[in-house]
């Protein structure tokens with residue numbers, strides 16, 4: 001019997017824990033805070049900024065919005081980062097990319113105080129992650145691990161340590177933000193981890209790897225990349241992908257909205273309906289990993305705040 005993991009409920013539970021911890025900190029006169037840095041007005045980055053603001057409000061955090069115009073110089077952006085580094089109301093800094101072409105990602109990221117780098121962009125923090133000593137495990141990969149740990153404890157009734165040790169985990173996607181860090185987090189829990197990517201697919205080897213996975217973590221950003229033929233019977237499938245696709249009718253034609261434009265919907269990388277029954281447990285999109293990601297970011301900001309106040 002397949003279980004669709006209720007990530008929304010996990011996110012809500014985490015939020016309650018975060019609110020409680022924030023209230024305790026406030027009794028000591030301490031309020032955690034997150035600053036976002038959006039340069040210009042990229043649509044996706046703007047949407048993410050709005051979500052962070054909303055979650056900060058819900059958690060009782062300070063929220064600081066830095067939004068210089070798209071033609072700002074790199075020097076000016078670094079000045080803003082340095083101001084945020086020095087601001088005690090800011091526990092964590094979140095650069096929202098893409099940045100305009102004149103601004104180097106690495107120049108901005110490297111100017112963030114390592115103790116405020118709550119999404120683990122800094123090479124120093126990535127290095128600690130690789131060594132199994134992550135201070136701030138990046139939010140999306142940490143959300144994947146949180147979902148699996150809760151599944152282990154609450155459904156399989158096993159210690160997450162035993163759940164991960166020796167588990168055959170396959171990650172699809174090797175980006176610096178999701179694929180690689182989630183592979184490190186699993187490897188640091190003694191899972192047997194394979195990482196696949198576009199070149200694995202190009203050589204026709206993707207199924208060979210994914211069909212061996214007890215736990216399949218997919219983060220490629222390609223709708224319908226994973227069908228039932230790529231999934232082992234009884235696997236746990238975590239779909240990180242977020243894709244906007246056209247809604248089609250039964251003939252495969254786009255369904256139009258009242259303005260005559262194709263309707264769209266959000267899907268993951270896994271063909272959920274076709275794959276679901278083959279799995280032991282699966283996450284869906286929307287209402288999956290994304291429901292936990294922002295809470296993991298808030299947890300990192302709480303940790304940064306405690307570090308800054310000598311409480312950790």
Ligand code: NAP
Pocket residue numbers: 140172173174175176177178179196197198199200201206219220221222225240241242243288289290291293
């Ligand atoms: P990304 O930087 O574009 O990386 C995608 C990865 O998938 C790359 O490693 C790429 O390999 C690999 N890939 C692409 N096509 C493939 C194929 N046909 N077969 C195998 N591997 C393939 O994206 P990302 O930032 O890691 O994000 C991945 C997905 O997760 C996106 O849909 C994104 O929107 C979503 N996401 C979700 C959350 C959340 O909270 N739910 C958070 C972040 C991201 P190459 O590098 O070799 O091309």
